[in-house]
Structures are given as C-alpha cells and as structure tokens.
Amino acid sequence: MIFLSTWFLLLFAPCFLGLYWLPWGHGVRKWLLLGGNLVFHAHFAGPAGVAPIALLGGLTFALALSRRPGWCRTGIAINVAALVFYKYVRFFCEELLGSLHSSWGETVLKTTQTWFPGDPPLAISFFTFEFIHYLVEVGRGAQPIRSPLDFALFATFWPALVAGPVKRYGQFLPALELGTRQVGACDVAAGLARFAIGIVKKAVIADNLAAWVQFMDQRLEAYPLWERWLVFLGIGWRIFMDFSGYSDLAIGLARMLGVTLPENFCRPYLAWSLDEFWRRWHVSLTGWIRDYVYIPLGGSRLGLGRRIVNGWIAFALCGLWHGAAWNFVLWGLYHGAGLGLTSALRCLLDRVGWRRKAHAIWWRPLGWATTMFFVGVGWLLFFYPLPQAWRMLCLLFVNGEAV
Amino acid sequence: MNHLELEANRMSRPWLRPGAFCAGVAGSFILCCVVGQRAPEWFPFRDFVRFHDFIEPESQYLPTALQLRALVRQHVPRDKIAVVIGGDSILQGIGQPVEQLWSRRLQELLGSDYRVLNLAIRGGAPNEYGQVAAEMLYHEGRRVLYLCDAWIHTYAAAPDGTRPAYRYIFHDARARGLLLDHPERDAALTALEPRRRAEEAFAERAFRSRANAWLAFDDLWHVVGYEAGMTVWTPRTSKHPWQPRRLWREVPLHTAAYRAGITAYRDIVRSHCQPKSADYWHGFEETVRHATPLPLRPRMLVVVPRCNPAVLDQLSAEDPQAREKYGRELQTTLRHLRACGLNAVDGCATCSAEDYLDGNHLLPSGGEKLAEQLAPLVRSLAQGLFGDITP
Known part of the structure; x- marks a missing residue:
C-alpha cells in the first residue's frame, strides 16, 4: 500500500505538495513535478526498477518523434517484449514449458534467472500500456510530444504510477498544463476529500473485508448458507473497494496537484x-x-x-x-x-x-x-x-x- | 468549452469553502498530534493484570511506548519498588486464570513496598515489553527490578527483540528517547541495518517509529481503539470487531490444545540436552550483552524455567542420561547469563508434573511454587541494591 505507507504520507506527500503549492510559474512546477516523480519512483522501485523504465521511456519517446509507423511498430514490439520478459517469462517457463517437459521449464528459467531480476520493475504493466497507447496513436498520425519534459511527466506522473488510471496523453497533457498553471484551494479541498474517501475504502473497508473473507473461506462449509452468500458478496465488495479505493487515492492526489484524471470506476x-x-x-x-x-x-x-x-x-x-x-x-x-x-x-x-x-x-x-x-x-x-x-x-x- | 474548461468553471463554484476546508484539515492534524502525545496518559489501560488477546499484537493491537509508560506510571507509585516481569508465556501465566496468576501471588508475598507488573507476552523475549518498561522506569530514576525468563541456550534473536511483530515497541521507545543509553546495542543494531534494509516492512516500521515520536498518530489511534472503537477486523475479535478494546476481557484458555502439545515439546527438550560449542556460548553472551544495558544487568533476575518432569521421564526412556544432560545444559546457561552480569536462577526446580499444563506452562499450583521460589530472591536483590526499602 504505497499511498498509505508512512514514508509517503508523512514525508513525501507533505514535502512535495508543500513545495508544489508555492506560487511558482508553471514551468518551475513542471520541473518540480518531474523531480517528485523521480524521487517517488526511485524510492519504491529502487535504481534497478527505474533503469529499465527510463530506457523504455527514452526509446518510446525517440521512436515516436520519427512519426514513422514502422518505427512506432518497432517501439510497440519492444514494449510488449519488455512486459513479457519481466512479467511473464517465469510463468511461461514454469507453466507452459514445464507442462510439456519438466526439465525444459527449469532449464530456461535457470538460464534467464542469471540475467533478469526476480521481481518485475514497479508498475511495468502501466508503463508499457501507456507507451504502447502513445506509439499507436502517433503511428496512426497523431502529433507526438515534442518536449522531453512533457513526455517524462506523462510517463512518470506519480499519482497514477502505482495503480492507474491508465492515462491517455491526449487527455493528460492539457489537464497537466491546466493544473500546473492554476492549482488552487478548490483543487486541494476536492483532492483531499477524494483522498479521504479512498483511505476509507481501501484501509477500512477493503482490508477488513479481505481479512474477514480470508478467515471465512477456509472453513466455509461450517457456516450456514446465508453466511456463505455473505462471503460471496464480501469477495466482490472487497475487490471493488480495493481497486476503486486506490483509484480514488490516485485521482485525489492528482487533483491536489490541479490535474484531473479520468474516472476509473x-x-x-x-x-x-x-x-x-x-x-x-x-x-x-x-x-x-x-x-x-x-x-x-x-x-x-x-x-x-x-x-x-x-x-x-x-x-x-x-x-x-x-x-x-x-x-x-x-x-x-x-x-x-x-x-x-x-x-x-x-x-x-x-x-x-x-x-x-x-x-x-x-x-x-x-x-x-x-x-x-x-x-x-x-x-x-x-x-x-x-x-x-x-x-x-x-x-x-x-x-x-x-x- | 472543453471538458477541462467546464471542470475549471465547476471549480469556481465549490461545494465547500476550500480555504476553510484546507485550514480545517491542517488544524485538525496538528490537534490530533498534540492530543496523541497526551492521550496515553489521560486514558491508560484499565484493570490491567497482564497482556491478553485483545491488547496485544496478535489481534492487531500494538500497545505503544507511551501507553506502556502510562501503564507503569499508573501502576507503580514513586515510593514503591517496581518489579517488572517480562519474557514469554511461561511468566505471562498461560495456564493460570487471572485470579490465580503467579505474579499476583508474588505481589502478596513481596508485600506493599513492591509493585509487581506482569508485562510478559506470548512468544516474547527478555528484551521486549518488560525490558522496555524497566528501562523507562530506570531512566526516570525509579527503583526497579526486572524479572524475566529465558530458555536453555537462548536469550534473544536480536538486540531489539525476537519476534518481528514485537520489535516495534523497542524502536518506538528508542525513537522517543525513553530507553537507557547502551552504545553496544546501538552498534549491534547499526551492524544489522544493511541486512534489514532489504526488508521493506522493517524500513517502514523504523521510519514509522521515528515519525510517531513527533506526530503520535499511533498513540492516538491505539488510545481511540482502546477507548472508543477499533477499525481493524481480526479473527480474535470477530464477534464484535469494532468494539473498544477496553470492553474485552480475557477468554479462558483452551487447555486441551496446550495439553496436546506436550509430545511436540519433547523434541525441544531433546535439543536442550545437546551441548553447545564454545563459539555458540561466545555468541550467546554477546547477544545478552548487546540486548541488556549495563545499569539494568544487576537489577535483572533471569529465570531459566525447567520443563515438565514428565517430558524428561519420556526422554529418559530413550536416553537414560537425558535428565543429567538437561540439568547440565541448564546450569551452563545460568553460568553464561551470570558471566554477563545478570542474576540467573534455575526456575521451577520444586515443581512436579502435576504443576504443569503442558511441556513448560505452569498451572496455578506451579505458579504459586514459582512465586514462592522467587519472592525471597527478589527481596534480597532489592535489599542489596536499595538497602533499606522502606521510603
């Protein structure tokens, strides 16, 4: 729970937001935001998690600048390959190759384990989806982002980094422009209120439901029918509160920066x-x-x-x-x-x-x-x-x- | 007008006064911090006898250092000698109902010049809650004795405790400056840091302790949880999860489950019969020294409790030397504890198999024998340290 960690709540968020709300020009705010994105990402992902994303982002930006569909398709292929490599190689080796022949899966896994990290970089799914969206749109003829700063802000905007929403650059950049120019007390108040709703949904409702469901599902047969149905409902509400709570946290934090993110639920x-x-x-x-x-x-x-x-x-x-x-x-x-x-x-x-x-x-x-x-x-x-x-x-x- | 302009337009007619709202949030936050620093003193634990399911980490309730300090301050008047009990479930008195708890018997035997406070906890180590409380009292210039238990061959896994779930209390108290200076311990913790930095939970906990020392959010939340209502569901509190913890009472022990564990305990005792190398004992002494501040050592009485003689009888059937080996290892443990400057005693030496609930927990009769064994030792320790004990 990154947004509910002590480091985030008591150190990063107050320091960053305090700085961001000072009456800077929008250019300074953008650089501040980039600095915040890097600190946030580096803290939770570590240097080993930042490096592949930086590389992938740089590549995506450069390939899109060419505006050639072929280059964009190459970029898309690289992003898909990176996602598969980091997130699914283990699964494919263990489950698919392993089911064909037990030693094949192990051999491939052992070979790959020597040169790729055990855990995928933080939020790699979100990054690659956003990069692919960008490359597809540019490949279809949309204008690419010319400013590396704007692209970096689109790619690493910290409120949406952990659990989305998956951004579209055509919507995000105007919202960012507006937010960095005229963030006001209204945004802060609305963002705070949304953030509070997110905390209640995630920490109070979803986490308690998760603990309750986990306790009940191990001995479900011991309970009467109506309680089993209650568990069934609890599972659905738990995931909804969890996902939408996290989205509320992200949308609320972005709103505190003056940026309106799209609704997710x-x-x-x-x-x-x-x-x-x-x-x-x-x-x-x-x-x-x-x-x-x-x-x-x-x-x-x-x-x-x-x-x-x-x-x-x-x-x-x-x-x-x-x-x-x-x-x-x-x-x-x-x-x-x-x-x-x-x-x-x-x-x-x-x-x-x-x-x-x-x-x-x-x-x-x-x-x-x-x-x-x-x-x-x-x-x-x-x-x-x-x-x-x-x-x-x-x-x-x-x-x-x-x- | 695009959607962003519409949004901006909507923001110009807010549903609340944003300035007032933000000021309210900031003001409330500051107020919460101030109240959090004082709340544990205003609302200490009531009718505390020992930790139980509903005020300990197993039910997601983590008593804070300020709550612990408030508890000892409330429990021990300045003119009395504090006898703080720490350690694990044996001294916590699992197997003894509250009314027949051994520490109550110890209080009776010691008399009104002493105040006995049982802070032992299930699965605890000597350097957790009890020691933190003893250090706090010593730090405040109180007359304090610390009584805890340690198993044969073992003391504590780390200078800040054994169970990760209990280590927070050490860091919480340390961040608040409530512990004694102990450079050896600090150095040992610094040496542990690189290994622990990889553990995300530890890094979060350490930062949280430091932040809590300033902002007291954990203190406030736990006081609210104790007095007004909890926000966390746990299996142990499933009947009334939101009920304030002050309303929960100890649940009678499910003794059958403990009795069934006696066979499993045989393996532990078998391991206690195996002699250890010189290197092992060197490490053991180092651990004890790291965990225990110098001024506290002469004030400590470490009990190494004997296991149920019935377990040794069972072991003797397979190894006739088992009893002697066990006794030898127990004496070796005591010797090494004494070498570190601690007072150590062979506990439950007079207990019979009928005094045990299972392999090592005592029934009320065993608890009474333990209290009777320890009371004169505590009294003589106090005489030696404080001289005339009457105020």
Missing part, C-alpha cells in the same frame, strides 16, 4: 448487463483493451463468431494483465465467454424481434441480478484456484459439508 455494481459492467469497471484499462486489442483484431465488424473469439482474446489478455497466473487467465476467458454469450443472446433477440422488450424496465432487475451473480462467480476464479472456486460455488447452493 463508475458504479459498476449497478450495471444491468455484462457489457455495461465492463463499461463501468476499471474504465481506463477496459478502454485500452478495447482500443488497442479488441478493435485492431476486428472487433464486432467481422460477424458474431469472430466477435466472440476477439472478445475471448482481449479478455484473456486483460486477465493476464492482472497477474501471471492461470486463475487470472481463466477469469479473463470466463468474462470473454460471458460477453460472447451476451452478444449471441442479443443477436437472437434481434432476430425474433424481442430486443425492445428486453430493454423494458421490468427486465432490468433480472439483468442486474444475473450480471452480479456472473461477476461474483468471476471473482471466485480471480482469487482462488479452480478446484477451490468450484467448491465455494457449490457451497453457495448445497447446505452440507460434502461437496
């Missing part, structure tokens, strides 16, 4: 269909996956079958983005399948002419309940190995111990 548990849920949940990540994976694969333009396959690929990647483990991949595939099913159902309703009826207000509670149950089962896959997730799911319906 828009009441996702009020969604009455799965695709609506994904328009509300982790909006910046979902938007990125949609724009840079799903649509380039063909999106929904190539017929229902292709649409379903594209959705599966996009969501498998989305799952893998959350962590290098099979349960995340399964969770992604599960949601991909759910969205495919939703699309197919929508097609069917269109054909029989019931689409308008399905939109009727009285269908919505059913849609909402189905969506929430589907999402809740997804969280079981997200948090637990498949056999345990299945056991927990069965325990929601069977009032007994023998599952």
Whole structure:
C-alpha cells in the first residue's frame, strides 16, 4: 500500500505538495513535478526498477518523434517484449514449458534467472500500456510530444504510477498544463476529500473485508448458507473497494496537484448487463483493451463468431494483465465467454424481434441480478484456484459439508 | 468549452469553502498530534493484570511506548519498588486464570513496598515489553527490578527483540528517547541495518517509529481503539470487531490444545540436552550483552524455567542420561547469563508434573511454587541494591 505507507504520507506527500503549492510559474512546477516523480519512483522501485523504465521511456519517446509507423511498430514490439520478459517469462517457463517437459521449464528459467531480476520493475504493466497507447496513436498520425519534459511527466506522473488510471496523453497533457498553471484551494479541498474517501475504502473497508473473507473461506462449509452468500458478496465488495479505493487515492492526489484524471470506476455494481459492467469497471484499462486489442483484431465488424473469439482474446489478455497466473487467465476467458454469450443472446433477440422488450424496465432487475451473480462467480476464479472456486460455488447452493 | 474548461468553471463554484476546508484539515492534524502525545496518559489501560488477546499484537493491537509508560506510571507509585516481569508465556501465566496468576501471588508475598507488573507476552523475549518498561522506569530514576525468563541456550534473536511483530515497541521507545543509553546495542543494531534494509516492512516500521515520536498518530489511534472503537477486523475479535478494546476481557484458555502439545515439546527438550560449542556460548553472551544495558544487568533476575518432569521421564526412556544432560545444559546457561552480569536462577526446580499444563506452562499450583521460589530472591536483590526499602 504505497499511498498509505508512512514514508509517503508523512514525508513525501507533505514535502512535495508543500513545495508544489508555492506560487511558482508553471514551468518551475513542471520541473518540480518531474523531480517528485523521480524521487517517488526511485524510492519504491529502487535504481534497478527505474533503469529499465527510463530506457523504455527514452526509446518510446525517440521512436515516436520519427512519426514513422514502422518505427512506432518497432517501439510497440519492444514494449510488449519488455512486459513479457519481466512479467511473464517465469510463468511461461514454469507453466507452459514445464507442462510439456519438466526439465525444459527449469532449464530456461535457470538460464534467464542469471540475467533478469526476480521481481518485475514497479508498475511495468502501466508503463508499457501507456507507451504502447502513445506509439499507436502517433503511428496512426497523431502529433507526438515534442518536449522531453512533457513526455517524462506523462510517463512518470506519480499519482497514477502505482495503480492507474491508465492515462491517455491526449487527455493528460492539457489537464497537466491546466493544473500546473492554476492549482488552487478548490483543487486541494476536492483532492483531499477524494483522498479521504479512498483511505476509507481501501484501509477500512477493503482490508477488513479481505481479512474477514480470508478467515471465512477456509472453513466455509461450517457456516450456514446465508453466511456463505455473505462471503460471496464480501469477495466482490472487497475487490471493488480495493481497486476503486486506490483509484480514488490516485485521482485525489492528482487533483491536489490541479490535474484531473479520468474516472476509473463508475458504479459498476449497478450495471444491468455484462457489457455495461465492463463499461463501468476499471474504465481506463477496459478502454485500452478495447482500443488497442479488441478493435485492431476486428472487433464486432467481422460477424458474431469472430466477435466472440476477439472478445475471448482481449479478455484473456486483460486477465493476464492482472497477474501471471492461470486463475487470472481463466477469469479473463470466463468474462470473454460471458460477453460472447451476451452478444449471441442479443443477436437472437434481434432476430425474433424481442430486443425492445428486453430493454423494458421490468427486465432490468433480472439483468442486474444475473450480471452480479456472473461477476461474483468471476471473482471466485480471480482469487482462488479452480478446484477451490468450484467448491465455494457449490457451497453457495448445497447446505452440507460434502461437496 | 472543453471538458477541462467546464471542470475549471465547476471549480469556481465549490461545494465547500476550500480555504476553510484546507485550514480545517491542517488544524485538525496538528490537534490530533498534540492530543496523541497526551492521550496515553489521560486514558491508560484499565484493570490491567497482564497482556491478553485483545491488547496485544496478535489481534492487531500494538500497545505503544507511551501507553506502556502510562501503564507503569499508573501502576507503580514513586515510593514503591517496581518489579517488572517480562519474557514469554511461561511468566505471562498461560495456564493460570487471572485470579490465580503467579505474579499476583508474588505481589502478596513481596508485600506493599513492591509493585509487581506482569508485562510478559506470548512468544516474547527478555528484551521486549518488560525490558522496555524497566528501562523507562530506570531512566526516570525509579527503583526497579526486572524479572524475566529465558530458555536453555537462548536469550534473544536480536538486540531489539525476537519476534518481528514485537520489535516495534523497542524502536518506538528508542525513537522517543525513553530507553537507557547502551552504545553496544546501538552498534549491534547499526551492524544489522544493511541486512534489514532489504526488508521493506522493517524500513517502514523504523521510519514509522521515528515519525510517531513527533506526530503520535499511533498513540492516538491505539488510545481511540482502546477507548472508543477499533477499525481493524481480526479473527480474535470477530464477534464484535469494532468494539473498544477496553470492553474485552480475557477468554479462558483452551487447555486441551496446550495439553496436546506436550509430545511436540519433547523434541525441544531433546535439543536442550545437546551441548553447545564454545563459539555458540561466545555468541550467546554477546547477544545478552548487546540486548541488556549495563545499569539494568544487576537489577535483572533471569529465570531459566525447567520443563515438565514428565517430558524428561519420556526422554529418559530413550536416553537414560537425558535428565543429567538437561540439568547440565541448564546450569551452563545460568553460568553464561551470570558471566554477563545478570542474576540467573534455575526456575521451577520444586515443581512436579502435576504443576504443569503442558511441556513448560505452569498451572496455578506451579505458579504459586514459582512465586514462592522467587519472592525471597527478589527481596534480597532489592535489599542489596536499595538497602533499606522502606521510603
């Protein structure tokens, strides 16, 4: 919990914000912000964590300046390779090569371990996603960032460094410009209030729910059905409070700097269909996956079958983005399948002419309940190995111990 | 008008007065810091007999150095001799209900010139809560004796304690300047730093202690948790997680689980029978010296408690020499403790198997015997150190 660590709360944040709020010109504020970004990143990632990101950032900036699609594609490939190398090599070696032949995985892993660090650099997923977005947009003809300072600020803006939101440079740079020019007491007050909400969500609600769920899930069969359902709900609320709490902290801190970051969670548990849920949940990540994976694969333009396959690929990647483990991949595939099913159902309703009826207000509670149950089962896959997730799911319906 | 201009426009009509809000936040923060420094004195632990589940780290409640100081100040009037008890669950009195606690019996035996305060804690080491409190009292110029226990061959893993979960109390007290000067300890901790710097939790804890000394946020939060309500859910407090900790009472011990552990304890006693090398004892003495400030050493009485004789009987079946070996290692441990300037005593020497709950914890009868064994030793130590003990 970087934003709730003592170093951050009692040393970095007061010193940095105190300096930033002094009546500087916006140029000085930008340099101050860059200094803050470097201190923040170096403190939590260490020099070994900063170096690869600096290298990757420098490369991305230089390649984008050329404005040639070929160079941009090279940059994208390098970023993808870096992400795979740092975050997924171990997983691929252990799980994929290891499942083919036990010694292969070990051999490759031992070889690679000698020249790459055990832990990936801090926030490598966020960095690479933002760099890829930038290179794609420039490759498509958008203006690149000319100022190295602006690019460095976009890449390393510390409030969004740990847990997003995944920024878009077209939105971020004007917001940064505005913030460094006219940060005021209004921003500080609104940011503080948002930060406080984030602390309550993360430290009070999510962490306590996590401890409670962890305690309950080990002996779920010992509890009555209603308590098992409570645990099921608790898992969903825990992850929502955790993720959205962290987003609130990031958005609040950015707001204290005068910078408005995009919202990341828009009441996702009020969604009455799965695709609506994904328009509300982790909006910046979902938007990125949609724009840079799903649509380039063909999106929904190539017929229902292709649409379903594209959705599966996009969501498998989305799952893998959350962590290098099979349960995340399964969770992604599960949601991909759910969205495919939703699309197919929508097609069917269109054909029989019931689409308008399905939109009727009285269908919505059913849609909402189905969506929430589907999402809740997804969280079981997200948090637990498949056999345990299945056991927990069965325990929601069977009032007994023998599952 | 783009969305940023709209946003800027919205900001010009704020939903609250931003200046007042920011000033309120800053003012409240300062007020909290000031209150945090004083709150432990205003609201000390009530009816404290010993640490229990709800006011110790296992339930996410970490009593702070200021709370500890307030507790000893409240418990020990200036004109009395403080007998602070530290160490682990054996001296904490696991196996004895509060009413029959051995330290209460010790208080009765010592009389009204003494005040016994039991700060031993489950899994604790001699240099944790008890020693911190003893150092604080000594620092304040009080007459203090420190009574703790150590196992055969072992004293403390590090100068700041053994269990990582308990080390915070040392750093908290140190950051506040409440401990005695002990350059040897400081040097040992400095030498440990490079190894520990890699541990993120330790670095965070160390910084937190220093920050807390100025801002007292931990003190305030723990006082609020004790008096008004907690914000942390733990399995131990699952029935009423938000209830203030002052309302929680000790839960009677689940003795069957302890009794079942007696077999596992045999392996520990077997290891206690194995002699150690000269190098090991050199390291042992070094640890003791690093952990214990010079002025405190003559005021300390370290009990090395004997294990349940039934365990030794079981071991004797496989090794007829086990009892002698055990006795020899116990005496060697005492000798090395004395070589460091500490008073050390063979504890529970008169206890029988019926006095034990399990392998090493004492039942009320065992606790009474321990108190009866230690009371004259404490009294003679006090006579030697303070002369005429009446004020």
